[in-house]
Amino acid sequence: xxxxxxxxxEISVVEKEDVTLDCVYETRDTTYYLFWYKQPPSGExxxxxxxxxxxxxxxxxxRYSWNFQKSTSSFNFTITASQVVDSAVYFCALSEKKNxxxxxxxxxxxxxx
Amino acid sequence: DAGVIQSxxxxxxxxxxxxTLRCKPISGHxxxxxxxxxxxxGLELLIYFNNNVPIDDSGMPEDRFSAKxxxxxxxxxxxQPSEPRDSAVYFCASRGSGAxxxxxxxxxRLTVL
Numbered sequence: 001x002x003x004x005x006x007x008x009x010e011i012s013v014v015e016k017e018d019v020t021l022d023c024v025y026e027t028r029d030t031t032y033y034l035f036w037y038k039q040p041p042s043g044e045x046x047x048x049x050x051x052x053x054x055x056x057x058x059x060x061x062x063r064y065s066w067n068f069q070k071s072t073s074s075f076n077f078t079i080t081a082s083q084v085v086d087s088a089v090y091f092c093a094l095s096e097k098k099n100x101x102x103x104x105x106x107x108x109x110x111x112x113x
Numbered sequence: 114d115a116g117v118i119q120s121x122x123x124x125x126x127x128x129x130x131x132x133t134l135r136c137k138p139i140s141g142h143x144x145x146x147x148x149x150x151x152x153x154x155g156l157e158l159l160i161y162f163n164n165n166v167p168i169d170d171s172g173m174p175e176d177r178f179s180a181k182x183x184x185x186x187x188x189x190x191x192x193q194p195s196e197p198r199d200s201a202v203y204f205c206a207s208r209g210s211g212a213x214x215x216x217x218x219x220x221x222r223l224t225v226l
Binding site: 047103105 | 144146148155156158161163168169202204206213214215216217219220
């Protein structure tokens with residue numbers, strides 16, 4: 001069964017628009033970790049954020065913000081005032097036993113000038 | 114630190130040939146992961162090691178795939194014999210025991226003709 005669902009396959013926005021990438025997860029564990037990674041066109045996977053299941057505080061880092069809601073099993077990612085350099089594939093991931101990490105299918109974001 | 118180092122970066126081979134992908138994790142990291150990325154299946158966890166011991170290999174596609182970690186600084190993923198459907202980007206990642214943020218290598222792009 002898929003543990004991490006990123007329903008948006010592709011999103012296209014115009015520069016300066018805000019965009020939210022959705023992530024819904026499924027787990028029976030009470031302790032787990034959620035992540036977002038970015039994969040730019042160059043292909044590497046870049047860590048963006050980690051959140052543990054006991055910390056539902058939203059986080060903001062510059063133009064990036066994350067909204068974690070256990071009630072809806074969601075961990076959404078918002079980019080404010082998007083820029084062309086934000087164009088990438090973004091992956092949400094879940095680590096249930098602290099040891100492995102399973103990824104969603106990814107959302108390809110294209111930001112047009 | 115040089116990060117996670119993978120080789121080769123690109124490999125083109127013919128069906129039936131043996132392929133060996135190599136990974137050097139970050140020094141001090143005691144977890145090592147192998148992932149495969151394809152358009153159809155996304156990022157799949159193939160196998161991961163803890164202290165050089167394979168912990169979960171349930172993601173290994175079939176017997177043609179094998180992975181070893183003879184010491185803390187080296188791991189291999191071998192495909193024998195290779196098939197065109199094995200064409201993918203193979204990522205190696207590592208992390209320390211105190212944290213579960215994975216650091217990824219640049220990936221090895223495999224093309225099997």
